Amino acid sequence: MRERGCVIWLTGLPASGKTTLARVLERKLRNMGYKVEVLDGDEVRKWLSPEAGFTREDRERHLRRVIYVSKLLARNGVFVIAAFVSPYRSIRNFARREIGDFIEVYVKCSLETVMKRDPKGLYKKALRGEIKHMTGIDDPYEEPLNPEVIFDSERESPEKGAEKIIEKLKELGYIK
Ligand SMILES: Nc1ncnc2c1ncn2[C@@H]1O[C@H](COP(=O)(O)OP(=O)(O)OP(=O)(O)O)[C@@H](O)[C@H]1O
Numbered sequence: 103m104r105e106r107g108c109v110i111w112l113t114g115l116p117a118s119g120k121t122t123l124a125r126v127l128e129r130k131l132r133n134m135g136y137k138v139e140v141l142d143g144d145e146v147r148k149w150l151s152p153e154a155g156f157t158r159e160d161r162e163r164h165l166r167r168v169i170y171v172s173k174l175l176a177r178n179g180v181f182v183i184a185a186f187v188s189p190y191r192s193i194r195n196f197a198r199r200e201i202g203d204f205i206e207v208y209v210k211c212s213l214e215t216v217m218k219r220d221p222k223g224l225y226k227k228a229l230r231g232e233i234k235h236m237t238g239i240d241d242p243y244e245e246p247l248n249p250e251v252i253f254d255s256e257r258e259s260p261e262k263g264a265e266k267i268i269e270k271l272k273e274l275g276y277i278k
């Protein structure tokens with residue numbers, strides 16, 4: 103019998119709350135007995151694309167690798183939580199087509215708030231001109247047009263976000 107996994111793709115501005123949501127969702131799904139793997143931005147980059155920068159070309163090449171790995175895991179019954187800024191609509195749509203069992207979660211937060219949070223100090227660096235290609239500053243972020251879930255991290259807790267995703271997974275028949 104084929105176990106059906108799924109890729110839960112979290113996209114949003116840097117510091118919008120993807121990693122925080124991923125960890126809460128991971129815990130909840132594990133507690134429900136599902137196999138879960140979190141693929142998170144910086145950590146995965148170190149292993150899959152240590153040479154990559156943040157040009158569109160580099161980001162897309164990196165994400166194609168991530169999409170391939172996610173697909174292998176999902177087809178073996180794993181719930182993959184992929185947390186990447188992934189600012190381009192076209193590559194997210196490619197992920198959807200390529201993976202099939204895929205839901206897109208928009209981790210939504212205003213630029214004003216992410217710039218206040220700025221836990222890695224990247225927005226400050228970008229504003230000082232010390233780094234280039236910073237999403238939201240001198241690089242675009244293309245909002246999802248039809249995400250399965252919108253999580254508003256300015257108004258909702260990560261617990262609430264994880265519950266919304268679990269509801270959607272139930273609705274789509276991925277979990278009971
Ligand atoms: N729902 C939330 N409500 C309030 N604050 C939050 C929420 N989610 C995350 N935060 C805070 O926002 C900051 C950034 O969160 P997090 O590291 O999860 O973002 P990220 O999207 O993973 O960023 P990056 O793209 O840089 O990896 C952290 O300080 C975190 O505590």
Ligand SMILES: [Mg+2]
Nearest residue numbers: 120121143185
């Ligand atoms: Mg993160």
